[in-house]
Amino acid sequence: MSQVVLSIAAHGDDAEFCAGGTLARMAAEGHDVYLCIATDNDCGSFRMSAEELRAVARSEAEGSAAALGAKGVFLLGYTDGDLCDVKPSVLRGHVMRLIRQLKADVIFSWDPFAPFEGHPDHRAIAWATSDAAAFAHFNLYHPEQLEEGLEPHRVSEWYWYSKADWQLNKLVDTTGTIEHKLQALYAYKSQMVLTIDEFLEEARSAGVEEAILAGIDPTRYEPLVEMGVRAVDGKTGAQLGTAYAEGFRYERLEPPAIFAQAVAERG
Ligand SMILES: [Zn+2]
Numbered sequence: 001m002s003q004v005v006l007s008i009a010a011h012g013d014d015a016e017f018c019a020g021g022t023l024a025r026m027a028a029e030g031h032d033v034y035l036c037i038a039t040d041n042d043c044g045s046f047r048m049s050a051e052e053l054r055a056v057a058r059s060e061a062e063g064s065a066a067a068l069g070a071k072g073v074f075l076l077g078y079t080d081g082d083l084c085d086v087k088p089s090v091l092r093g094h095v096m097r098l099i100r101q102l103k104a105d106v107i108f109s110w111d112p113f114a115p116f117e118g119h120p121d122h123r124a125i126a127w128a129t130s131d132a133a134a135f136a137h138f139n140l141y142h143p144e145q146l147e148e149g150l151e152p153h154r155v156s157e158w159y160w161y162s163k164a165d166w167q168l169n170k171l172v173d174t175t176g177t178i179e180h181k182l183q184a185l186y187a188y189k190s191q192m193v194l195t196i197d198e199f200l201e202e203a204r205s206a207g208v209e210e211a212i213l214a215g216i217d218p219t220r221y222e223p224l225v226e227m228g229v230r231a232v233d234g235k236t237g238a239q240l241g242t243a244y245a246e247g248f249r250y251e252r253l254e255p256p257a258i259f260a261q262a263v264a265e266r267g
Contacts, residue, residue, distance in 0.1 A: 002030050003026075003031045003032070003105040004031070004034070004102050004104045004105050005023065005026050005027075005104070005106040005108070006102055006107055007019065007023060007033070007034070007035050007108040007109070008038070008098075008107065008109045008125060008129045009037050009038065009125065010037075010039055010110065010119070010125040011038075011039055011080065012041050012057065012060055012061050012188050012191055013064075013188045013191040013195075014110070014122070014161075015035060015037075015108060016181060016184045016185045017229075018161040018246070019161065020177075020184045020185065020246075021177045021181040021233065021244065021245075022108075022172045022177075022246050023068050023108065024068045024069055024174075024177035024180035024181060025172065025173075025174060026106075027068055027069030027070060027071075028069060028180075031106075032102075033068065033069065033070040033071060034071055034074065034102055034104070035061065035064070035070050035072070035073045036075075036076065036098055037061055037074075037075050038076045038078050038083055038121070038124075038125050039079060039080040039082075039083060039121060040057040040075065040079070041188075041190060041191060042057070042080045043080035044080055044190065044191055044194050045190055045193070046198075046201075047197070053080075053190055056190055060187055060189065061073045061188075063187030063188075064184040064185075064187040064188060067183035067184035067186075067187055068180055068181075068184045074098060080121065083120065083124040083125060084120040088124075088128060092127075092128045092131045092132045092142075093145075095132035096132040096136045096141065097150065099136040100150040100152065100153045103153050104153070104155060105156050106158075106159065107129060107133045107159070108159045108160075109125060109130075109158075109160065109161070110123070110125055110161050111162050111167070111249050112126040112160075113249075114160070114161070114164060114167065114249070130158075133155040133158060134155075136153050136154065136155060137153055138152060156253040157251070158250065158252070159250055160250070161248065162249050168247035168249060169248075169250055170247065170249075170250035171239060171240040171245045171247050171248075173237070173240060173242040173244070174242075174244045175237065175243040175245075178229070178230070181229065182225070185225055186221075186225070192225055193218045193219055193221055195221065196221045196224055196225075197218045199224070200213055200216060200218065
C-alpha cells in the first residue's frame, strides 16, 4: 500500500546524508515522498554571503528532490543556527500543519533522544517533529488548522537519524539507490563545497600537512563526497550483508500491549 512519507530536516543535505538512499528507494517503490527544510542554510558557507545562500536554497532543494524522486519540497525559511530561538509550539505547528496537509504516514527526522547531537538546529527540529507527530491526531492541538479545513491525522511510523550506532534498530538496503543519494547531495552545491571546506579546515587544525591537502579542490567535491558516502553506507551495509545501507532508530505504531494480551487470551 502506498504511503505518504515526510522528511523534516533542519538543513539542506541533512536528509540526503542520513536517509537519501532510503527516501529514494521509497519513492521508487511508489510511495509519495515530501521534503521539508526548516532553514535556508544561510550560515552554511565560508565563501558565500547569507544572501547568496538564501538565493540558492530553493533551487538546490528542488534539485535534490528531483534526484530522490520526491513529489514536493517545503522550505520554512528560518535562519540557519537560530532554530532554537523559534518558539517550540510555533515550530511544532509548522510540522503539524504539513503532517495534516499531506496526511503523512511516515516521518523522517533527527532523533530527539539521540546523544552526541551537537547542532542546536538538529535538536530543535527533532523535538518539533517528535511533538508534532505525536499529537497531530489531537483535534485540540493547533485548532486554527482545523478551522482552515485540515483534519487531525495520526502518524504511524518514525525513522530517526542517530549519530550513535548502538541506537540503530533498522537497517535499510540502499544498494539500488546510492546513485540517487549521491546526485541529491551534489544538488546541494553550496553545502557540498562547505563539507569539503570544513573537512580541510579540520584537517589543518588537526595538524595534517599542507602538502597532503594541496590537491583537494572543494569546488570539485564529487569524488570526496562519493568516497565518504560509500565508506559510511558500505560500513552500515556490511552489518546487513548488502553493499550499502542506511541505519535508523525506528518506531512504529503498535497496538497497546494490554489490548494485544487481551486478544491473545481470548484466543
Ligand atoms: Zn544539519
